Amino acid sequence: MPDKTRFSSKQRKRRQAVDKVMRGVFLFCGILSALMILLIFYFVGQKGIQVFLPSYGEKRQSLWNFLTGMSWRQDRGVYGVGFIVINTLITSFGAALIAFPLAVLTGLFIVKLAPKNLRVVFTTVIELLAAIPSVVYGVFASGSITGLVNTIAGWFGQITAGGVGSLSVVFLLAIMIFPTICSMAIVSIGAVDRQLELGSLALGATPMQTNMKVVLTAARSGIFAGLILGLGRAFGEATAVTMVAGNAMIGPTINPFDPTRTLTSTMLSGLKETTGLDYDIRFSAGIVLMVIIVGSNLLIHQIRRRIGGVTNE
Amino acid sequence: MNNRRRLYEGTTKGMTIGATGIAVAVLLIVLIYVFRQGIGLLSLDLIRGNYWSENINIAFEEPAAKEFKKPADLPKDAYFSKKFGFALADREDPRGADLMTVVYIDPDSPLHTAYSTTAGATQGKHVAIHEEASIQRIQYLNTDGDKKTAGPARRMFSKDTIKALDESATELVLMYYQTEGGGIWGSIIATLILIGVTLVIVLPVGVAAAIYLNEVAGKNKLTAAIRSSIEMLSGVPSIIFGLMGMAMLFPVTQLFGANGPSILLGALTLAVVLLPVVIRQTEEALLVVPNGLRMGSLALGATQTQTIFRVVLPNALPGILTAALLSISRVIGESAALIYTMSTIISDSPSLLQPATSLAVQIWAITSAEQPNFELASAISILILAMVLVLNITVKIISVRLNRRWSA
Known part of the structure; x- marks a missing residue:
């Protein structure tokens, strides 16, 4: 009678083979997921660069004119992305300028000042704000923010194109990146060592002095990480921005009441055909967008390292 | 001195309260605006009706x-x-x-x-x-x-x-x-197909990748590289995923017989968008499964495969459920990637290989048309908001329960 408590060598081999195959499957899925980012760069890059190559034929674009061009006229076949980049930077940083202080102060209030049972409510509210889809913010913005901007323009004696333009985009983006920055602030403020606070209080600082000068300083690394995430969202936000940007054909524009055009609104608006130069050049704009996102991330990482160098981390 | 300190306390405290007040007010204004605009149109006829x-x-x-x-x-x-x-x-x-x-x-x-x-x-x-x-x-x-x-x-x-x-x-x-047009039944069906196909693709791949990272992989450079690549994927804006879908995944759908944007292409694209979400949620669930369970299973003579499928995964199931719910919430709200890959042509009888719109893209289609219909857009927004908020609150409740289970 065979010994049922032990595996035969055949069974053992089969068990090992199954293990090996399954490990292979898991590794394959892991590598497939990791490859996606490279594939995105490769495919979008290849399609975006082809319009500048001689093989594109008659409609080939000049890379220099594309990067420095100050007008985008689909009707005339003129594609210059220079002013669009400037407008994108202006609107995104403008939004960050409004949202960043508000988000950090809100995070401070939620973690340090709010009563304990309110803290959970507020944190959930912030998370829900982050979960609201872009297109809903877009409907809200094109219905109400544009009206607000139109009224503001009236005070300054300015005329708007129905309220669409830079200022509307700034307000919209400020609302949209607020929860991103705020939830990072909540996490990093909550992680600050209690001993630091107690030390500050023992030295005679008031609770708010401690919060503003010690807690925020200690949490700055995470807060700036939130800023990076927020800016990334602002640069890449497409649907809602397109609804209120107004798609100016020339620029850059400094007047906050003028229509503007961001990289994403350029890629999204007037999308009809799926072939031809007008379609392919959107991929080129996509490359520029990715370069801006990566570039701004690096820049803020540098700034963060400088600020982080003041005290020990 | 005392007065100055008191003034500082008051103003800074006031600033934080003011900031929080603005945040809450904005949320309320968004909700109230959308509800007031759209609630009048919301009815069973709207939901069951055709658009054309x-x-x-x-x-x-x-x-x-x-x-x-x-x-x-x-x-x-x-x-x-x-x-x-x-x-x-x-x-x-x-x-x-x-x-x-x-x-x-x-x-x-x-x-x-x-x-x-x-x-x-x-x-x-x-x-x-x-x-x-x-x-x-x-x-x-x-x-x-x-x-x-x-x-x-x-x-x-x-x-x-x-x-x-x-x-x-x-x-x-x-x-x-x-007949009355302006309904959203077609988009609801398209959204359901999209959710189903996306989950069928992303859940197995994402869960397997998470198992690799957490259960199989050693601590080496390859693992670190895979981890940071997936991390980078989550920072890519959704419109870039739309471009990627058309450039890279469209040839794949052509093999199935699609000859343009289609629901299948949208689902494949969203599967890539959601990979980091699914991997992260699953990994978090795998991390909290106590190591003693694995050790016990292996000591009893189970193979690693048996341990993963019979012991680890069942215990990580709430985390995978969380991943699925978050994915559904993202699919419902996603628009930019789908405008490229599913087109903006509203379809009353959507099918897998034809262009159609999800609910979110229908909003885009009717607000960017020559005669924008903001009332209908707001009505659809209410539906989307309700679904997304319910899903996210459910996720929150599940994760609170999960933490309590292992810490108890």
Whole structure:
């Protein structure tokens, strides 16, 4: 009678083979997921660069004119992305300028000042704000923010194109990146060592002095990480921005009441055909967008390292 | 000194409270705005209705003339038919063309017994005539038993049509009637197909990748590289995923027979978008499974595969459920990537290999059209908001329960 408590060598081999195959499957899925980012760069890059190559034929674009061009006229076949980049930077940083202080102060209030049972409510509210889809913010913005901007323009004696333009985009983006920055602030403020606070209080600082000068300083690394995430969202936000940007054909524009055009609104608006130069050049704009996102991330990482160098981390 | 400190305390505290107040106010304003704009339109008819209106012929089960009383609160330009119990008025469509529309129907009116006579799937089915419905032609029997026609097709508008009916008609024969459009049923079906196909693709791959990272992989450079690549993927804006879908995944869908944007292409693209979400959520769930369980299973002679599938994964199930719910929430809200990969053509009968719109993309399609329809957009927004908020709150509850389970 065979010994049922032990595996035969055949069974053992089969068990090992199954293990090996399954490990292979898991590794394959892991590598497939990791490859996606490279594939995105490769495919979008290849399609975006082809319009500048001689093989594109008659409609080939000049890379220099594309990067420095100050007008985008689909009707005339003129594609210059220079002013669009400037407008994108202006609107995104403008939004960050409004949202960043508000988000950090809100995070401070939620973690340090709010009563304990309110803290959970507020944190959930912030998370829900982050979960609201872009297109809903877009409907809200094109219905109400544009009206607000139109009224503001009236005070300054300015005329708007129905309220669409830079200022509307700034307000919209400020609302949209607020929860991103705020939830990072909540996490990093909550992680600050209690001993630091107690030390500050023992030295005679008031609770708010401690919060503003010690807690925020200690949490700055995470807060700036939130800023990076927020800016990334602002640069890449497409649907809602397109609804209120107004798609100016020339620029850059400094007047906050003028229509503007961001990289994403350029890629999204007037999308009809799926072939031809007008379609392919959107991929080129996509490359520029990715370069801006990566570039701004690096820049803020540098700034963060400088600020982080003041005290020990 | 004391006063200055007190002032500092007061102003800084006030600033934080003010900032929080602004945040809460903005959330409330967004919610209130969307609800006030859209709630009036939200109804079962909207949800079950087609987006495109079509012209059909309708006949009546009880076509005979009766006696009706004119209601007191009719619009001034409306004409009431005393024989058939409905009122007509002249309107203009958005393009400025003249229309004749139904503005009132008496509860006992023959119009409530309408059924379709146009060949097709709906033939013989009951048609609920809605108010503001446009009517092109009315055919009736007159007192001599002859068929007569009235309506805009005969250059007769409300006044003349009602006059003709009330003077000589005994029975309604036919109406050429335009069904109500502006519904969202097609987009709801498309969204459901999209959610299903996306989850079928992303869940196995994502969970397997998470198992690799957490259970199989050693701590080496390859693992670190895989981890940071997946991390980078989550920072890519969704519109770039749309470009990627058209450039990289479109040839894949062509193998299945798609020849343009399609729901399948949208699902493949969203699967890539959601990979980091699924991997992260699953990994977090795997991390909290106590190591003792794995050790126990292995010590009892189970293979690693058996341990993963019989011991680790069942314990990580709530985390995988969380991943699925978050994925559904993202699919419902996603727009930019889908505008590229699924097109903005609203379809009433979506299928996997044809272009269609999800609910979010339908909002985009109707607000970027020449005649933006913000009321409908807000009504759809309410639905999207409700679904997304419910899903996210559920996720929150699950994760709180999960943490309690292992810490207890």
